[in-house]
Amino acid sequence: MNETAIATSPVILAPRVLDEHIVEVISDSGEGAQRCGQVLGAIAARMGNGVWSEEIIPAEIRPPQRSTAGASGNRIRLRAGRVTNGGGETDLVIAFNEQVLLGRVRAGALKPGCIILLENCWRDDRDASVSAAYTKVHDELVAAGYAVYEIPMEQQCRRLVADPRRGKNMFALGILCAIYGLSRDLAREQVRIAFGGKDSTVVERNITLLEAGLSWADRHLALRFSIPATPVTEPQLVINGNIALALGVLASGMEVCAMYPITPATSASHYLTSAFEAVGGVVHQAEDEIAACAFAIGASYAGKCSVTITSGPGYSLKQEGIGLAVMAEIPLVVVNVQRGGPSTGQPTKIEQGDLLTTIFGSHGDAPKIVLAPASVEECFYAVITARKLAETFRMVVVVLSDAALATSQVAVPRPTFDPAWLAPPVNQSPVPAGKPPYDWDPLTGLSERFIPGQPGGMHTITGLAHDRLSHVAYDPESNELGLEARSRKLAALAKTLRPPVVHGDEEGDLLLVGWGSTRGAIEEAVDRLRAEGHRISSLHLLFLQPMAPGIGDIMRKFRKVLAVEANWSDRPDGALFDDETRRYSALALLLRSRTLIDIDCWGQVTGQPIKPDAIVRAARAKLGTIAGDAK
Amino acid sequence: MSEATLCLLRLADEQHSLEDYQSGVPRWCPGCGDNAILSAVQRLCRDEGLRPEKTVFISGIGCSSRFPHYMKTYGLHGIHGRALPIAEGVRMARRDLDVFVNTGDGDCCSIGAAHWIHAIRYNMNLTVMLHDNEIYGLTKKQASPTSPKGLRSNTTPGGAWLEALNPVQVTLGVQNASFVAQVVDWIPELLYDVLHRAWKHRGFSFVHIVQRCPEWLPNQFEPFVRDPSKVALVHHERGLSISPSLAKVYRNQIQHDPRDIDGARKIASQRDPIPVGILYHDPSVPCYEDLRRGNQPPHSAALVKKGLEKQFDKFTIWPQTAEAAD
Numbered sequence: 001m002n003e004t005a006i007a008t009s010p011v012i013l014a015p016r017v018l019d020e021h022i023v024e025v026i027s028d029s030g031e032g033a034q035r036c037g038q039v040l041g042a043i044a045a046r047m048g049n050g051v052w053s054e055e056i057i058p059a060e061i062r063p064p065q066r067s068t069a070g071a072s073g074n075r076i077r078l079r080a081g082r083v084t085n086g087g088g089e090t091d092l093v094i095a096f097n098e099q100v101l102l103g104r105v106r107a108g109a110l111k112p113g114c115i116i117l118l119e120n121c122w123r124d125d126r127d128a129s130v131s132a133a134y135t136k137v138h139d140e141l142v143a144a145g146y147a148v149y150e151i152p153m154e155q156q157c158r159r160l161v162a163d164p165r166r167g168k169n170m171f172a173l174g175i176l177c178a179i180y181g182l183s184r185d186l187a188r189e190q191v192r193i194a195f196g197g198k199d200s201t202v203v204e205r206n207i208t209l210l211e212a213g214l215s216w217a218d219r220h221l222a223l224r225f226s227i228p229a230t231p232v233t234e235p236q237l238v239i240n241g242n243i244a245l246a247l248g249v250l251a252s253g254m255e256v257c258a259m260y261p262i263t264p265a266t267s268a269s270h271y272l273t274s275a276f277e278a279v280g281g282v283v284h285q286a287e288d289e290i291a292a293c294a295f296a297i298g299a300s301y302a303g304k305c306s307v308t309i310t311s312g313p314g315y316s317l318k319q320e321g322i323g324l325a326v327m328a329e330i331p332l333v334v335v336n337v338q339r340g341g342p343s344t345g346q347p348t349k350i351e352q353g354d355l356l357t358t359i360f361g362s363h364g365d366a367p368k369i370v371l372a373p374a375s376v377e378e379c380f381y382a383v384i385t386a387r388k389l390a391e392t393f394r395m396v397v398v399v400l401s402d403a404a405l406a407t408s409q410v411a412v413p414r415p416t417f418d419p420a421w422l423a424p425p426v427n428q429s430p431v432p433a434g435k436p437p438y439d440w441d442p443l444t445g446l447s448e449r450f451i452p453g454q455p456g457g458m459h460t461i462t463g464l465a466h467d468r469l470s471h472v473a474y475d476p477e478s479n480e481l482g483l484e485a486r487s488r489k490l491a492a493l494a495k496t497l498r499p500p501v502v503h504g505d506e507e508g509d510l511l512l513v514g515w516g517s518t519r520g521a522i523e524e525a526v527d528r529l530r531a532e533g534h535r536i537s538s539l540h541l542l543f544l545q546p547m548a549p550g551i552g553d554i555m556r557k558f559r560k561v562l563a564v565e566a567n568w569s570d571r572p573d574g575a576l577f578d579d580e581t582r583r584y585s586a587l588a589l590l591l592r593s594r595t596l597i598d599i600d601c602w603g604q605v606t607g608q609p610i611k612p613d614a615i616v617r618a619a620r621a622k623l624g625t626i627a628g629d630a631k
Numbered sequence: 632m633s634e635a636t637l638c639l640l641r642l643a644d645e646q647h648s649l650e651d652y653q654s655g656v657p658r659w660c661p662g663c664g665d666n667a668i669l670s671a672v673q674r675l676c677r678d679e680g681l682r683p684e685k686t687v688f689i690s691g692i693g694c695s696s697r698f699p700h701y702m703k704t705y706g707l708h709g710i711h712g713r714a715l716p717i718a719e720g721v722r723m724a725r726r727d728l729d730v731f732v733n734t735g736d737g738d739c740c741s742i743g744a745a746h747w748i749h750a751i752r753y754n755m756n757l758t759v760m761l762h763d764n765e766i767y768g769l770t771k772k773q774a775s776p777t778s779p780k781g782l783r784s785n786t787t788p789g790g791a792w793l794e795a796l797n798p799v800q801v802t803l804g805v806q807n808a809s810f811v812a813q814v815v816d817w818i819p820e821l822l823y824d825v826l827h828r829a830w831k832h833r834g835f836s837f838v839h840i841v842q843r844c845p846e847w848l849p850n851q852f853e854p855f856v857r858d859p860s861k862v863a864l865v866h867h868e869r870g871l872s873i874s875p876s877l878a879k880v881y882r883n884q885i886q887h888d889p890r891d892i893d894g895a896r897k898i899a900s901q902r903d904p905i906p907v908g909i910l911y912h913d914p915s916v917p918c919y920e921d922l923r924r925g926n927q928p929p930h931s932a933a934l935v936k937k938g939l940e941k942q943f944d945k946f947t948i949w950p951q952t953a954e955a956a957d
């Protein structure tokens with residue numbers, strides 16, 4: 001049976017009230033599903049729903065039309081309360097053709113039996129193979145139990161615009177606004193904002209399409225959901241992690257950003273370029289990442305701390321430069337928006353694979369500060385903190401973001417400008433006679449750097465071993481003195497950090513530990529298990545190097561500790577993997593060596609964000625072994 | 632103190648002596664051509680009264696890259712091959728500084744070759760000295776890209792396999808080349824004059840210096856040193872003018888207008904006699920740092936705040952207004 005909702009005048013029942021719904025808008029690339037999803041998210045956020053949207057990006061720039069690998073769009077988790085991650089599988093999808101939809105079904109992205117709103121123009125396509133393909137997929141999905149509603153999007157849009165392929169997205173938006181009972185005035189306003197840069201005819205055309213979608217749904221579609229919203233009272237920014245990083249660069253008062261294009265980091269620099277220029281900053285696209293790093297080092301050396309933004313392969317190339325900055329104590333912020341590795345790996349996919357290479361990267365003992373923001377909002381503040389730490393400690397500070405944060409769009413409280421974010425003007429005051437350029441404090445290892453232009457401070461800094469005067473020194477005492485001073489800086493910073501706060505009770509059976517973008521999913525999993533009565537909590541680390549104090553003490557209050565990370569670890573039960581051969585996940589390895597606690601690990605490296613469901617299952621299994629131990 | 636006295640004091644301050652630019656005792660081998668380059672540069676700094684605190688030397692790694700340690704200015708002795716991008720960063724951050732670069736034939740033409748090509752295109756205001764001894768000095772005699780074919784080294788015991796790369800030709804082949812000169816370490820007067828002109832040029836001044844390495848290649852340039860006819864002086868009223876005393880020794884001379892790039896390329900291709908002088912000069916090529924920052928308002932807290940709020944506005948969703956609610 002062809003279950004369509006098309007009736008001339010549906011009986012609209014009271015909307016079903018939901019705690020949350022995950023909505024997907026997917027199309028061939030270029031058909032505007034992304035825009036539709038973004039505007040939907042913005043409207044819901046303005047109404048006071050929790051919103052988390054993720055981009056669905058095909059691996060190719062222009063994949064063939066109507067292909068299963070070509071899905072492009074947005075996935076939006078709408079929630080009654082705050083939302084901290086993308087959640088589980090999709091509840092409702094609106095698809096512009098059946099092939100991109102099929103791709104999503106095969107990827108396991110959709111909830112079994114979920115609602116599908118499907119463009120039906122393909123049914124009557126002049127190309128018999130297209131209509132056959134459509135009918136086949138449609139019938140299969142219906143047979144598989146999906147609630148498929150066929151929507152004549154193209155047919156409806158053709159009445160209003162010449163090229164319906166380019167207008168459907170706003171028609172689809174109208175349908176979604178009707179289904180979720182979103183404010184129609186707000187919808188109009190958001191469409192106006194979304195097309196604000198364009199001339200008024202473009203804006204009006206899109207409003208017309210939106211209205212058409214709304215009224216079509218009023219007349220033909222009985223689906224109604226309501227996700228209670230808490231009205232917002234404060235302005236919010238709707239941004240993704242890369243925009244947040246770029247805004248952080250702007251807000252930190254840095255002046256130079258050097259980069260080389262690489263997915264998924266590039267969009268931060270794209271966005272930053274003109275915004276930065278307007279305030280006197282420069283984004284320099286270097287000839288490669290080695291040059292970008294060297295350029296940033298040169299700019300830092302002669303002025304304010306600078307930043308270089310990259311991802312895995314580029315990060316590998318920067319290692320020698322990072323070592324120079326460590327050795328010569330030149331402040332530098334390096335942002336690594338991690339992607340799947342090793343090598344070219346999975347450029348658009350999610351992985352937390354670079355933690356160990358970040359901490360131990362660059363040859364020799366090269367201590368650097370490593371921070372991992374756990375949310376889009378933290379991406380903004382992490383860069384400001386990084387700049388400050390880099391200057392204060394004369395160190396390299398690496399900010400580890402990842403593809404999940406980079407492409408997740410959420411509403412965050414609009415920050416209030418604080419002049420303390422900014423770098424102070426470059427010091428050009430005379431250096432007191434006799435003051436050495438590496439006047440290492442015996443306790444903290446800190447010293448004040450001299451910047452070109454400061455009279456009396458002339459010296460040559462070098463990546464060779466050197467003494468306090470920056471003279472090349474190969475004698476054992478000088479070498480160890482330098483190594484110790486550089487190491488002491490980390491200890492000094494560690495002493496200023498506060499112990500991280502446990503999510504949940506401070507003692508129990510199981511503690512999950514994580515870092516970076518997995519925070520929301522881990523905490524949601526913990527909340528669910530706690531609601532079932534399990535004694536589980538979680539801990540999330542912002543500082544990976546140095547680590548905050550007290551972590552070992554926190555862990556000792558739990559019977560078991562499980563690191564949860566999106567990087568590889570050998571499954572404990574796989575063939576050949578035993579206590580001697582098993583390779584642990586990155587954070588587990590670090591924490592085991594620091595605390596001597598027998599920390600276990602669990603992770604997924606599927607290229608997708610780890611979902612709360614998966615964490616719940618892994619934690620449940622671990623809790624099961626604890627219960628078993630107790631017997 | 633009155634303004635006038637202060638002014639006088641400052642003047643006295645700015646009368647520099649050679650010692651003001653000298654730091655430590657160079658550790659190069661006796662007879663190493665790098666010593667001559669150092670002397671010429673120190674003289675240049677003194678004569679032009681460069682403020683030591685406003686002068687920066689950037690280098691890579693190699694014997695020649697030790698150069699900044701012997702200057703009493705600011706310096707950054709970096710990593711192998713990366714002197715140019717580091718120097719570019721310095722310039723982009725600080726257009727008030729005089730920035731010099733010392734790099735070797737391995738440093739610039741091998742490991743740093745990509746940066747070299749792009750540095751020419753950027754045309755940032757840097758005075759670049761390529762110390763070309765046709766060998767890897769610091770790592771003990773391996774062939775470099777500029778080693779002549781047949782040169783015996785530790786990695787080419789049977790003689791270098793390939794034709795040597797000609798750095799001046801390469802530089803002249805890249806878009807935006809604006810100042811290209813060649814000189815030899817054993818004619819101090821010319822070395823000084825060329826470096827002086829290079830420093831005066833606003834842009835990427837590339838000076839290829841044929842530099843003797845008596846340690847590894849003691850005879851490499853001997854014939855050229857001994858026989859003045861194996862050096863050709865390139866001169867022109869727009870380029871270098873040659874003193875009568877030099878002209879007397881070096882009879883082999885080429886009149887060449889440094890605006891003529893085809894002529895420059897032809898001269899650059901010549902290896903014996905070695906053409907010495909300014910091959911190409913185009914003061915009109917814009918500097919990348921000026922393009923990027925020339926018309927920019929200076930970075931300030933007020934500007935950042937304004938710019939940031941504007942960006943925030945772009946992404947802000949305001950609380951739902953009463954009228955908008957339906």
Ligand SMILES: Cc1ncc(C[n+]2csc(CCOP(=O)(O)OP(=O)(O)O)c2C)c(N)n1
Nearest residue numbers: 692693694695711735736737738767768769
């Ligand atoms: C990444 C890296 N590779 C190799 C080296 C070893 N190395 C140091 S100097 C040098 C070559 C130096 O030759 P050149 O640039 O011609 O300088 P010269 O010593 O002749 O002045 C090499 C290969 C290094 N320091 N770093």
Ligand code: SF4
Nearest residue numbers: 660663694768844846
């Ligand atoms: S090895 Fe050659 S280049 Fe190096 S210092 Fe000695 S003479 Fe100069």
Ligand SMILES: [Mg+2]
Nearest residue numbers: 735736766768
């Ligand atoms: Mg050499």
